[in-house]
Amino acid sequence: MHNQDYIASGVLELYAAGGLTQAEREEVERRAAASPDIRLALDEACAAMEAYAALYAAQPRPELKGRVMQEIENHGFEERALPAEEPIVQPLYPVDSEASSAYRWMFAASIVLLLLSGALSFHFYTKWQHAEERLAGVIASEQLLAQNIRNTSLQLQKQAETLSILRNPEFKPVRLQGVEAHPEASMLVYWNPSRQQVYVDAVTLPAPPAGKQYQLWALKDGEPVDAGLIQAPGGRMSLQQMKSVSSAQAFAVTLEPAGGSEVPTLEQLTVMGNVES
């Protein structure tokens, strides 16, 4: 741009008023240094703004001069050793060193806090995991305990039942003795004729072969009546209730195919005993 056009463009006035960016200012200064005409026009514009600014002139407190001169004397020594190389025009948005160092500190502090909280999180996570495991163990053993209590109270109930049968005078105990083929076998039957209830107890019969089961019979006037299948003896503490029997002179047990038979297989008679009247 020709010098006169440049002067007429208004950029010098913008420079004087302070409305240019750093790069634009440098361009104006370059042109002013190269052309006396531009320099003259620039000085005129700047002088006008400075005269305007001088309208606001105010005397600072007299002590300020002492402070300023003291600072300058102090800096004088450093400056002789280190000539200044700061730019003439300071950028409008310089890096605020105080703020940025504060940010650096804050950044460093935040990283430390992050690491610390990470370590704490890990620590508490591990503790939590252990606590969870222990809690699971406690819950399992508590369930086991509850199961044991249920079993125990069930057994207790059965034994109370057993005891009530044994103590009941209406029940007649019938001892069944092993026949010649099974002299060591024996069994007890408790029968309540008035209520027609039958229980078997203390089953000491030989273990039945596979596919076979012991069956109890009530003998009434020489006729065998089915009184139910005997469960495999397993050292159970409770009595087994059998089918109801209204009247009988004797009880007998035979070995029958699994599921029982309609009529007893007499060759397989294991134990038998008479009802005492």
Add this chain to the structure above:
Amino acid sequence: MADQQPIPKLTEEDLVSRLRARDTSAMSVLYDMYSATLYGVVLQIVKVEAIAEDVLQEAFVKIWNSFGSYDASKGRLFTWMINICRNQAIDVIRSKQHRVNNMTEDIAGSVRSGLYSDEFKPEHVGVREMLERLNPEQRQVIDLMYFEGLTQSEIAEEYNIPLGTVKTRARSAVKFLAKFFKGRA
């Protein structure tokens, strides 16, 4: 402006050569000649006297320390100095801390309006008339640039004025001031 102050003076060339020679007494003269104008500008920008004093002190130290980088071919000494002061002051008002501090003041009321009306020196006869004749829109633009540190494009954006209009107003204002002060000199 500077020559309006009744203080022992040196020519700009003398001052510059003595400052280049690291003559601290030249700084004393410089302070006496320009401190009132520079302080007034800084005070207009930062609005609080204690801050303005700190800014002025830092600016003078900077002027002294970086005097080696002053290039007389690029502009007048006073222009260079006043720009250092303005930049220093504008840095302060743009710092976050200052903005936070200023929030309460802005709520309490405009400090600037108080400074505007009564700070003029009595020897500036006709200043009020001059300011009255200066178009308020034009004055707003140069005040935003000079005392708030906004660039022409920032003004255009923030005040929703076309950039060309901002330029024209700034140019007209400075032209008007140049003519006004030339007539008075």
